[in-house]
Amino acid sequence: MDDQNKNLILATALSFLVILVWFVLFPPPEPTPPADESAIGTNTADEPVAVAPQAADGAAPAADQVAAEAVEDAPRLPIETPRLTGSISLTGGRIDELSLKDYRVSLGKDAEIVEVLNPVGSGAAYYALYGWAPGTGLNLEQVPGAATEWQVESGETLGVDSPVTLVWDNGNGLTFRRTIAVDADFMFTVTQSVQNTGGGAAAVAPYGILARHGIGEDADLPGLKNFFILHEGAVGMTDGSLSEIDYGDMRDFDVNAEERAQAEVFQVQESGWIGFTDHYWMTTLIPEPGTPFKAAAKYDDRRKIYQTETVLPTMTVEPGETAQVQTRLFAGAKEWETIREYQRSGVAGFIDSIDWGWFFFLTKPIFWLLHNLNQLIGNMGWSIIGLTLIIKAIVFPLAYKSYVSMAKMKELQPQMEALKEAAGDDRQKMQQGMMELYKKEKVNPAAGCLPILLQIPIFFSLYKVIFVTIELRHAPWFGPFRDLSAPDPTSIMNFFGWAPWPGPEPGSIVALIFIGILPLLLGISMWLQQKLNPAPTDATQAMIFAWMPWVFMFMLGSFASGLVVYWIANNTITFIQQYAIMRSQGYTPDVFGNIRSSFKRGPKPDEK
Known part of the structure; x- marks a missing residue:
């Protein structure tokens, strides 16, 4: 005994x-200098952007080619809040430049603030892109996408209580608007609408994309900790079920020879969200609760793009009508108190975006x-x-x-x-x-x-x-x-x-x-x-x-x-x-x- x-x-x-x-x-490796701890990926001089999702009626997906110079030269709309600074590119209307004022890369006196999102051509492309997938009778040129040149309809600087509205007319009877608002922390509200002034009905499906440009399937993304007790990659909630997919597992997806990309797809009926999580930072697409949608985590092995997306059901807009949909985007620090408040305001299971691990029944009360x-x-x-x-x-x-x-x-x-x-x-x-x-x-x-x-x-x-x-x-x-x-x-x-x-x-x-x-x-x-x-x-x-x-x-x-x-x-x-x-x-x-x-x-x- x-x-x-x-x-x-x-x-x-x-x-x-x-x-x-x-x-x-x-031990967790140090981030590769000079990139800060939030930076991900590299770009080529003429870099592709994210693959547009498939519409509900089966329209084929397509990839828009946007030169890095075109994005760099595009006019921008500033973002300025007590906790955020950045800008929105009017090429594609993408939110692709965002930094956190409260956090610095290191404890050094001259340390730069942490960058969460970066535009194409920056060396660490990571951005949020919204648009409409074409349904029956429409093509990609008739709906807004990655290369669309938006105009500012209202607002000069996006800030708390100061939303901005972008507008684009396709010249064929459809006028698209995008109103972006932001709260005092890290949550954006994106309202997309389409007004039909033409003579026939239009079928379109609203989507949101988060895209990160990587450096190849045989290499790890710089700036990541790559530690086995920490999840880094896609994270999503599907009607109460949490899904976590590491970047390495995303690279292992079966690749469709025709599309050169394949997604892990989740069908959400009531509530959910999907995005990317790193050690301390996260971006998340959040459709309105009660709205069914398709969520996907995707890796394009030809373009080396990691992508998460949400695609809402196809909407048929009759002549003289306007259709509208609202979604949210979280982009910022994984602060427990802040995320808990968003969960209380209706983002189901959002607190589980923090990686509590197998001993969650202990880590949660201990924290x-x-x-x-x-x-x-x-x-x-x-x-x-x-x-x-x-x-x-x-x-x-x-x-x-x-x-x-x-x-x-x-x-x-x-x-x-x-x-x-x-x-x-x-x-x-x-x-x-x-x-x-x-x-x-x-x-x-x-x-x-x-x-x-x-x-x-x-x-x-x-x-x-x-x-x-x-x-x-x-x-x-x-x-x-x-x-x-x-x-x-x-x-x-x-x-x-x-x-x-x-x-x-x-x-x-x-x-x-x-x-x-x-x-x-x-x-x-x-x-x-x-x-x-x-x-x-x-x-x-x-x-x-x-x-x-x-x-x-x-x-x-x-x-x-x-x-x-x-x-x-x-x-x-x-x-x-x-x-x-x-x-x-x-x-x-x-x-x-x-x-x-x-x-x-x-x-x-x-x-x-």
């Missing part, structure tokens, strides 16, 4: 160790608690420590018996060693002796596993929260700790942050050797906490456990400093709890775990 218990603990610890080694060996603590305290570092205190208080009733059992196990260590010596190589005799000892002293050796088993999912959930959520990005603590989502910037090379020069590059060999103050404190706290636990009777296991604090100390040097803060706090609180419980049970441990007790031991085996 004892060996099985020890093997379980050892297997759990070694599994944890293997995962941590993986994190260190395969909620951390967010509210930060709102109260105003400092994310102290909030993480406060979160640790609350988690330890919640699991304390479960951990109490474990700590008592581990204290008794620690006190029984001499008798267990005596049993081992008396049994020699007779493992069965040793097992029987251990069982009798546990039964006599009323000790449950399996109880010691509980703290470890509880800690693992909580650790990974907090790691997910710290790594994924934008609220931890560039979140300061104090002194040199200016970004809790980044590794510890201190090192013995800069006197643990006291010197004015920076430490070694995070993730480098030098940084792994000359660790910062946080990993050092982690190793010490883990070693002290381990000293209160009973040592394995097996010499090999004991050696592995003895080295684990120092191995973890070096391994965690490249982890987010916020996670290391949590682990230091957790070890410290665990040490204090265990020490207090051991004292309450009559044991008096010193700082190295050596204890005296009033616990009455039975006679040693050789005294019977």
Whole structure:
């Protein structure tokens, strides 16, 4: 029983160790300079734009060719809000230039603000394009598309409470209008209308496209983290069902030889949305709730374009009538509070656009608690420590018996060693002796596993929260700790942050050797906490456990400093709890775990 218990603990610890080694060996790569962390893809001098979606009546899709120079020279309509800046190109009426005023690429004084959308020819084309797919009796030249030259009908600058309207007349009795509004955060409202002044009915299907120009199916997009615990790619909600498709999986779509593109298609009946998500930024097409539509994620292997689209049902506009449809576009930061408000306003399941992972039942409440603590305290570092205190208080009733059992196990260590010596190589005799000892002293050796088993999912959930959520990005603590989502910037090379020069590059060999103050404190706290636990009777296991604090100390040097803060706090609180419980049970441990007790031991085996 004892060996099985020890093997379980050892297997759990070694599994944890293997995962941590993986994190260190395969850390998220830094964005390729000079592109900022939101930039995606490259372009050619004469670059194609997104493929127009297929109309509901079966009209064939087509690709518009728009020279990069034509887009660069096109007149533009400015976008200016308290949180956004950018412009709309009147060629295609596309929203293709957008930056976030509240976020910068790095912590440097002269760091540029983050760019979310970029026009064709910029080196990182990423844009939103709206239009109408032609139905029966119409062709592509008679509906607005990527090359359409729109005119400004009203408005000079798109801002909060200042919508703009674009207009285009096809010269055959159809007048198309597009009114664009934006709120105080990241949500655009796009109202498309078509007025029929001709002599016959017109069938058209409104669509929206998000397009990103990539660099080929055998290469990764620059600026992405490419980390296995983070989803980057297409994300969508289909009547309550979440779909996530990585960029690599999009490149693996079966390609239609005629169209050179194939889509993963979703039919939405009541409510849904689709778009692209990166580490911290997202763009999403959101039709009005209650409107059925077709959503698609597509990769064009000839043009190297990643594309998501929404196509609404074909509308038949009779002579003298006007048809209108309204959709929304989210383009900005994945702020939990902002996205939650949009969900409350009718965007179903929008909070799930944040990648909560498999442990969503833990990551969601952990983030909620951390967010509210930060709102109260105003400092994310102290909030993480406060979160640790609350988690330890919640699991304390479960951990109490474990700590008592581990204290008794620690006190029984001499008798267990005596049993081992008396049994020699007779493992069965040793097992029987251990069982009798546990039964006599009323000790449950399996109880010691509980703290470890509880800690693992909580650790990974907090790691997910710290790594994924934008609220931890560039979140300061104090002194040199200016970004809790980044590794510890201190090192013995800069006197643990006291010197004015920076430490070694995070993730480098030098940084792994000359660790910062946080990993050092982690190793010490883990070693002290381990000293209160009973040592394995097996010499090999004991050696592995003895080295684990120092191995973890070096391994965690490249982890987010916020996670290391949590682990230091957790070890410290665990040490204090265990020490207090051991004292309450009559044991008096010193700082190295050596204890005296009033616990009455039975006679040693050789005294019977």
